Amino acid sequence: xxxxxxxSISDYNKEEILEILDAAADFEANPNRSTLxxxxxxTLFFEPSTRTRLSFETAVLRLGGSVIGFSDAATSSSVxxxxxxxxxxxxxxxxxAIVMRHPFEGAARYAAEISPVPIINAGDGxxxxxxxxxxxxxxxxxxxxxLENLKICVAGDLKYGRTVHSLIMAMSxxxxxxxFIAPExxxxxxxxxxxxxxxxxxxxxxxxxNDNINDADILYMTRVQRERFxxxxxxxxxKNVYTLxxxxxxxxxxxxxxxxxxxxxxxxxxxxxxxxxxxxxxxAQNGLYIxxxxxxxxxxx
Amino acid sequence: xxxxxxVAALRNGTVIDHIPADKLYKVVFMLHLDTxxxxxxxxxxxxxxxxxxxGIIKISGKVFAEDETNxxxxxxxxxxxxxxxxxxxxxKRPLSLPDEIHEIVxxxxxxxxxxxxxxxxxFQVIKDENDTMLKCHYCERLIKLEEVKIK
Numbered sequence: 426x427x428x429x430x431x432x433s434i435s436d437y438n439k440e441e442i443l444e445i446l447d448a449a450a451d452f453e454a455n456p457n458r459s460t461l462x463x464x465x466x467x468t469l470f471f472e473p474s475t476r477t478r479l480s481f482e483t484a485v486l487r488l489g490g491s492v493i494g495f496s497d498a499a500t501s502s503s504v505x506x507x508x509x510x511x512x513x514x515x516x517x518x519x520x521x522a523i524v525m526r527h528p529f530e531g532a533a534r535y536a537a538e539i540s541p542v543p544i545i546n547a548g549d550g551x552x553x554x555x556x557x558x559x560x561x562x563x564x565x566x567x568x569x570x571x572l573e574n575l576k577i578c579v580a581g582d583l584k585y586g587r588t589v590h591s592l593i594m595a596m597s598x599x600x601x602x603x604x605f606i607a608p609e610x611x612x613x614x615x616x617x618x619x620x621x622x623x624x625x626x627x628x629x630x631x632x633x634x635n636d637n638i639n640d641a642d643i644l645y646m647t648r649v650q651r652e653r654f655x656x657x658x659x660x661x662x663x664k665n666v667y668t669l670x671x672x673x674x675x676x677x678x679x680x681x682x683x684x685x686x687x688x689x690x691x692x693x694x695x696x697x698x699x700x701x702x703x704x705x706x707x708x709a710q711n712g713l714y715i716x717x718x719x720x721x722x723x724x725x726x
Numbered sequence: 727x728x729x730x731x732x733v734a735a736l737r738n739g740t741v742i743d744h745i746p747a748d749k750l751y752k753v754v755f756m757l758h759l760d761t762x763x764x765x766x767x768x769x770x771x772x773x774x775x776x777x778x779x780x781g782i783i784k785i786s787g788k789v790f791a792e793d794e795t796n797x798x799x800x801x802x803x804x805x806x807x808x809x810x811x812x813x814x815x816x817x818k819r820p821l822s823l824p825d826e827i828h829e830i831v832x833x834x835x836x837x838x839x840x841x842x843x844x845x846x847x848x849f850q851v852i853k854d855e856n857d858t859m860l861k862c863h864y865c866e867r868l869i870k871l872e873e874v875k876i877k
Contacts, residue, residue: 508844528837530835530839530865531840531866532839532864535843552866
């Protein structure tokens with residue numbers, strides 16, 4: 426059994442988070458290496474996620490490693506009814522580490538318990554996606570020069586958005602102030618409000634985007650998904666209220682950067698893209714360096 | 727004044743009293759009494775001044791380990807456990823939830839891996855001053871005690 430797996434952002438303490446961010450900066454300066462030469466990494470995607478899979482596979486290939494795996498459960502033996510247990514045991518005979526995306530929550534924790542090789546969770550249902558969280562942190566650090574004492578506005582789906590929940594947990598080490606901006610239907614869960622209270626993290630909650638971003642260092646936008654609404658009229662209203670337009674950035678701080686885990690739908694208008702405060706595409710690129718750092722850490726290379 | 731016993735007295739063993747009547751059989755199955763060879767007396771829908779209708783279970787010749795009886799706290803936190811020797815109560819055992827709960831609870835999250843594959847469930851018990859909750863070790867979902875589902 427391996428304790429080097431990365432399943433949840435809470436598996437890493439503050440020092441380990443900072444260690445990953447440091448390593449990512451090194452990989453950014455020099456992303457092509459041969460430290461994984463002779464190593465085989467499996468990418469098991471029981472549900473498709475092209476963006477995440479390509480990012481992980483590129484990270485391996487740029488370090489000189491090789492990749493095996495599948496990109497969709499339909500092309501794997503799980504369609505024949507093979508249990509996760511059997512798939513993991515079989516693949517761990519071939520690979521030095523396993524990157525896994527699975528539609529069920531808790532699948533990665535279970536895999537980490539039975540696998541003799543490290544598991545990297547690339548998303549388990551709505552639960553955890555730690556490499557996304559670490560790349561969010563890396564993007565914040567890179568654009569602000571620090572993680573400490575930042576004002577972070579988080580907008581959109583705060584109820585189901587797992588990236589938001591993990592971000593709150595990971596930022597809790599660095600004395601942030603949060604403003605949670607969400608429609609009533611998608612308000613932050615009580616669980617995370619209690620988490621903030623218990624960790625002495627100041628926060629406020631509001632339902633309007635408008636002027637509420639003017640004092641922010643980071644604006645973290647998330648997708649408002651149509652399927653979360655029972656009333657489609659309400660969805661249309663909320664969708665419009667939560668669309669960030671370039672004109673809304675006029676009075677924001679010069680150091681403000683806009684993050685988004687992508688894919689976006691309509692929550693950021695295309696005219697924001699050319700604003701220097703838009704950072705979401707660079708953010709995605711940062712994912713490559715973070716994943717190089719994570720793979721290197723779990724394999725101790 | 728002599729009190730009339732509705733259920734015969736026990737010489738040696740464990741008495742679980744003050745179980746809410748609708749929880750009695752859950753306790754029976756949770757402690758695997760349905761497959762237990764000892765003499766067992768079960769009474770249910772007995773009148774109780776405290777809880778209306780109550781259930782009682784007397785298991786002869788068996789003293790349960792504390793982590794076994796502590797599971798009862800999940801479904802009947804106000805039940806009373808008495809250990810009997812020679813018709814005398816030798817231990818009144820307070821109920822307190824264990825720190826970890828294995829197998830007996832089903833995760834409330836329909837999307838949890840434990841509800842889709844044959845994986846034993848495992849919950850950490852999270853106690854703070856005003857609330858006790860279970861946290862699924864796998865999907866990390868928090869479950870309030872009143873929402874706990876016993877398998």
